Amino acid sequence: MELVFSKWVFAFSLFCCLIFSVAFSVEGLDEDSKVRGVNLGGWLVLEGWIKPSLFEGIPNADMLDGTQVSFKSVKLQKYVCAENGGGMGISVNRDSESSWETFTLWRVNESEFQFRTTQGQFLTCYGNGCTVSATAKSASSMETFQIERNDDGRVHIQTKSGAYLQATVDSQLTADYPGKPGWDDNAATFKMSIVANNLHGDYQLANGYGYSKAKEVLERHRSTFINSADFEFLHRNGINTVRIPVGWWIAYDPNPPAPFIGGTLASLDNAFSWAQAYKIKCIIDLHAAPGSQNGMEHSASRDGTIGWTTSESISQTLHVINFLASRYANHPALLGIELLNEPSAASVPLDILVPYYKQGYEIVRKHSPSAYVIVCQRIGNADPIELYKADIGSHNLVVDLHYYNLFDPYFVTLSPIDNIQFIYKSREPQVQALNAADGPLLFIGEWVNEWNVTNGTQSEYQDFGRAQLEVIHGRTFSTAQCGFYLHRYGSIGVEYCDDDIARHQR
Template sequence: MKQLWRINETAFNFRVFGKQFIGVDTDGNGIGIVAISKAPGHSETFEILRNSDDKNRVRIKASNGYYLQAKTEEVVTADSQGNKGWGDDDPSVFVMKMTGRLEGEFQVTNGYGPENAPQVMREHWRTFIVEKDFKFISQNGLNAVRIPVGWWIASDPTPPPPFVGGSLQALDNAFQWAKKYGLKVIIDLHAAPGSQNGWEHSGSRDSSQEWGKTDETITQTVAVIDFLASRYANSPSLYAVELINEPLSPGATLSSVIEYYKAGYAAVRRHTSTAFVVMSNRLGPMKPRELFPIASGFKRSVIDVHYYNLFEDMFNNMTVQQNIDFVYNNRSSQLNYVTTSNGPLTFVGEWVAEWQVVGAGKEDYQRLAEAQMEVYGRASFGWAYWTLKNVNKHWSLEWMINNGYIKL
């Protein structure tokens, strides 16, 4: 299995196990294929040509001008003229199967490229979340917004490629609208340098999780928090800074997370003594109270937990009532365990009225939403729905409110 790094519409790099890149062996006979480079260059860049009748059938052109071909089941060389047909008997024809695809901001901007990505993203920022949305939020009984941002916002307006400038202005606009409509803002660092969980929403290029494995990624992340805290410390709308979203265990170790939280908290406190500092519990193998020793020593600290009746096999065959009972029993117990009188505040920073139940009706969704709001309403810092707008209607709080599924 290879991870495909897209350069443009036809040029790609292939990253394999050990995070090494496939390339032509320039130190050998010039046709051998090796995986020894940790960074892609000219020799590690390939052109993919697709069969017009079957896009899964491809030829792969190497930097030496020849096509790859399979000599045996274990040996591939770059020495084919590639001028035959597209049949199974041609060793230069490969069948390419995509086993997974990321669809985050990295993929959007990288996919559209430097010429088109700026226009695409500017249009998105101009139209997706606008002032009337903040008015809608304030008119429907909500008092705050949790806004996810990527680490590259600190380099705006010239972030490192493929990201494009404009996200900082979008956040500035959000603070202006929040002030106008009396809302508070929680800035959520959703994507950290190197990716803290390998998922598309953390800015990962190929599902790799590198954050926290070097001091550099932590130092760079602290600098982003310092930038954000400095910029918005004097805004009456700044309510909290969330230092990172969903660091994933075991890749994100407890020691690296604690090291970062200490430095991130200090960065916020250099600029504001009143903003809350939110620390996300790790996902994956972890102990729910593992952040208590550090968080309890901080002033105005918050632990963020995310509760979804999704993403785990245990929910696959649950009925409507079993899902609702799980919220009232299991989620309530989990939240009570991390909500203490003398510890950090608790925040259910993400939840959604969605599940794996097939054929559920409106009343079923209403009951699920009501159960979660009742239980998560006991969190001492409150809750946040994921998300305000979404093409999947139950994930859109706006749609759920407008269509009577959720009443606040």
């Protein structure tokens, strides 16, 4: 059993009432209009919290792509700083670390890295004796540095030509330290601190291990994490739909662009075959788009930046949708295609997202007149009614809205009863209003039975789950977000995620 973030792993709700409003008939289901489904999260798109052991064998695993670090000169007792956040020189003159003193890693291999500033430039050095600046707009050999680490957190930093960086008495960072430094308080020794190490997705795993080892790890994971026995288990327990997150690189199998590892397409083909055998329907969810639509690990972002809104990335994304629609449109197990998971409200403008959704809708319709086309609401400060007002498509269009009493400061101080009342006083009116709107169906694509409460009882968890089921039941079609396997906990039909326990107890 994997014991990581035990509260999260054990308490994430997985039971899914994926239910359309009873006024609608869901095309493609044999028995009735009710869709009961689960997310197959952490399978074809990685999320480190779901299966952290996948990352445990990576050398220097605390220095993956996207890790944020700071450097403090042990001689000067000052932090290295990219003036103005980048685009200028580098100084070693700050007493504390903040954004200008924090650098984001691009990993080349286990000991070589590139350092990106908050403004997006890279640290660069134009040869031995140079003064390091933060002016490079892209990274190559001159922006690549080797890190030598000591057990106590001290490091040396070398250029590709072998020169050691040092902090000079006039607070500059130069590549001219004479000879090889020791680990005393010399000018070439720095104290490195890991400020944040939050990204553990496909990019981090593949680039962390390197191709050969990553291929071995992922092949084993994809063949064991989900298999035909899981679909039989779902069918036996009344589940008739699965939402399958995929990454954009699936369209380029078997040899996707580096560092991504091929093989997800064969796994998705298997899922459709298993689904058909057990009378289960599939929703293909484009969870990770080129450039990243939200900067999170589940979008396969390299370093937390969001680059999906470029015309090149959107065009590539439409190619992926066309690939998926053409491949699976006529498969009897297909229920729908979700065009994009969780675009960021702060970084993805509506006037870019809606035209993409319209084009994606038309692409799916070109291949299928009936498959549900699902468009996900922007996460962050955005009203879901915005997609109801948009002219995206007229037939079998669904808006996906994700419900969490997490990830927002508002919920931090709420008690169990406050959380439950929020469901009834805020979520229920929203669900009712959106269902009353003239437009797409409403889809609760992710929801959880977890909160920020640290001392919730089993009974309170059950009440929280019951409240969500009551609000969702009969009005929407929804899934819960988790790793996939079911584990019974309590008596009201709410189930929780704990993959290893469930696999052995089911």
